[in-house]
Amino acid sequence: MATTRLNASLCHFPSSTRLYSESYLGLRPTVRISYARNLTAPRGYLAVKANGDLASVVSAAAAVKEMVRREKYPEESIGFVGEMRLVAMRLHTRDQAKEGEKESKSPDEGPVAKWEPTVEGYLQFLVDSKLVYDTLEGIIDESDFPTFEYAVFKNTGLERAEKLGKDLEWFKEQGYEIPEAMAPGRTYSEYLKVLAERDPEAFICHFYNIYFAHSAGGQMIGTKVSKKILDGKDLEFYKWDGQLSQLLQDVRQKLNSVAEWWTRDEKRHCLQETEKSFKFSGEILRLILS
Numbered sequence: 001m002a003t004t005r006l007n008a009s010l011c012h013f014p015s016s017t018r019l020y021s022e023s024y025l026g027l028r029p030t031v032r033i034s035y036a037r038n039l040t041a042p043r044g045y046l047a048v049k050a051n052g053d054l055a056s057v058v059s060a061a062a063a064v065k066e067m068v069r070r071e072k073y074p075e076e077s078i079g080f081v082g083e084m085r086l087v088a089m090r091l092h093t094r095d096q097a098k099e100g101e102k103e104s105k106s107p108d109e110g111p112v113a114k115w116e117p118t119v120e121g122y123l124q125f126l127v128d129s130k131l132v133y134d135t136l137e138g139i140i141d142e143s144d145f146p147t148f149e150y151a152v153f154k155n156t157g158l159e160r161a162e163k164l165g166k167d168l169e170w171f172k173e174q175g176y177e178i179p180e181a182m183a184p185g186r187t188y189s190e191y192l193k194v195l196a197e198r199d200p201e202a203f204i205c206h207f208y209n210i211y212f213a214h215s216a217g218g219q220m221i222g223t224k225v226s227k228k229i230l231d232g233k234d235l236e237f238y239k240w241d242g243q244l245s246q247l248l249q250d251v252r253q254k255l256n257s258v259a260e261w262w263t264r265d266e267k268r269h270c271l272q273e274t275e276k277s278f279k280f281s282g283e284i285l286r287l288i289l290s
């Protein structure tokens, strides 16, 4: 295969290698490489053993471009979702996750096993979370393919608003009064609406963190809290139709494809938004202890 041979050959080129031009020379397609920084180095010609059709040359050239891009931005080798995850994990406290780097400063940042949740606080957390999911999922549902990039995230199977609605019904049946959403949910929801209009890269950061946090730490919190205050009741919020790992993988691929179109600055901007995502979600999580 043309691309496989090309990858192997390219390993011998210095990191400053830059794609110079691609040409199609009859039966012997060639991808020409030049050395960008070290101009004294000889110009290299990388012959690609393709079977002579233009499609092979184009795909070989794309592979070179991709390798060169990864050499220039090594952080991109883990994929953009990998980058978003790395930034998110650093923002956890050591009590929250093994990869966390922050010190816990308040009980809600400490080990969940030591939390003292209340049913009222947990119910408020579910209500505020539902408002955020309603907003997020409403924005995505209203986006119009192919003019708006959020449309690829319709019906991923990760949606939570409907499930939360069922859980609130269950609480009602148990005799609880369902409260109104409070400031943490309302503020986050308003912020997401503004971002969706004005700042798609930042909006996507929140999309990733909200759904992926819930699938990881969120699930663990749900199980522990339910054991303490709801007799271990399995809420719908923590159930997915289909295999969760597959749903997450599909969304990771979509996120990576969307980010493929972004410049490095746009990617950086998205990653920088992670802190705000932690701040808003952290305030909603804190309701569990209120």
Ligand code: HEM
Pocket (backbone or CB within 6 Å): 085, 088, 089, 092, 095, 096, 097, 098, 108, 109, 112, 208, 209, 210, 212, 213, 216, 217, 218, 220, 221, 277, 278, 281, 282, 285
């Ligand atoms: C009490 C609060 C939290 C706890 C206990 C917690 C715990 C965890 C744990 C245990 C993981 C799994 C780590 C692993 O893969 O081994 C995780 C992953 C993650 N958390 Fe949190 N977390 C909390 C809050 C948050 C918040 C507020 C956000 C952002 C809004 C967040 C975003 C993420 C993300 C994006 C991942 C990666 C998921 C993946 O690997 O696909 N977490 N968290």
